[in-house]
Amino acid sequence: MADADITEFDVVIIGGGPAGLAAGLYAARGRHRSLLLEKGVIGGQIALTELVENYPGIPSINGFDLAQAMHKQAEDHGLETRYEDVVGIEKSDRKWRISIADGEILTKALILTAGAEYDKLGVPGEERLIGKGVSYCATCDAAFFKGQEVVVVGGGDAALDEGLFTTRFADKVTIIHRRDQLRASRILQDRAFANDKIDFLWNTVVTEIVGGDQVEEVKLKHVETGEESTLSTAAVFVFIGQHPNSDFLGEFVETDARGHVLVDDWMKTELPGLFAAGDVRQNSARQVASSVGDGVTAAIAADHYISDAFPD
């Protein structure tokens, strides 16, 4: 590949969620030539979050708006952004070489903030009916189910948050959870239990999603008795957890069994110049505020690394 196709940066950040945006702000303010690579939507998971109410200093804000504000702030300080999928990463002499669709990028320090993606149920009918009633984003799709009955699968914060949001449109929301108690925070549990439109089905799993052009019903199984049943529904909103977006990293960086990148307290991986922050790393608290903190830590560590490894 010709040199003209290679662009050089001091810091490249892969993933434009809160961790990446915070890292980008600090890297750019540190006068490093900094690039953010994002394959989809700026904000990552929070771009799909209706309300962020636990980011200190901001009582309540739409997640997409918060992400846009973070992005603008970082760009105002000099962060560059490209909307590209990363095809490959390799060490090139002392720098990192990143392959994208139409070229290559060289960087002194590389910060991985690729975040996490929702888990799917993995049941028959699910893939085929995505966008036809199966959804992983209530804030995107709930409005299409005005006056209808829908189900939400899961028992964590996301399930309750999105279930509560869905009650603005649907007449009835059934939350299906495989255990007999919720993992979600108390405040969300209190709100869900107090909501007349929300019902719970405990110790129950979805075994199949049935429908022609649209979702029509779910097949259910009680995890203790094994009893099977069906429930008519117009939509299935799935919030059962998430997995780190680390597949594109291949084998070269150490991860745990679920794919979370291993880092130290400074977000350093075992490889010099490679950092990981936010939901993609092991033991992330998976909050906007903690991811922002991670991103800042990684950017400061990257700054120190560049000063030491590239003193000229």
Added chain:
Amino acid sequence: MAKPSDVTDGEWEAEVLNSDKPVLVDFWAPWCGPCRMVAPIVEELAGEYEGKAKFLKLNTDDNIETASRYGIRSIPTIMVFNKGEPVDQVIGFRPKGDLKKSLDKAFA
């Protein structure tokens, strides 16, 4: 005129079904964050395909009839029409290359 223009339930037949050029329709709503990310990409494509294809956006809150006629249950959804027939559909936010591929099916 590169910017996609609004289309309504009432104008659907004339603007989309009876169009002599391929049509890309961006189904969106004001409350949908990812839709705000798709809009600038659709605008860029509208510039690149100026004269070759028509670019429209339909607000699903105000135009329920068309949205339900095509079974739209998730936005953003991009649909491509040729000679009044849907030729492809892209659900959710996708990079520009994917939308281009989808639109090019109308020229195949």
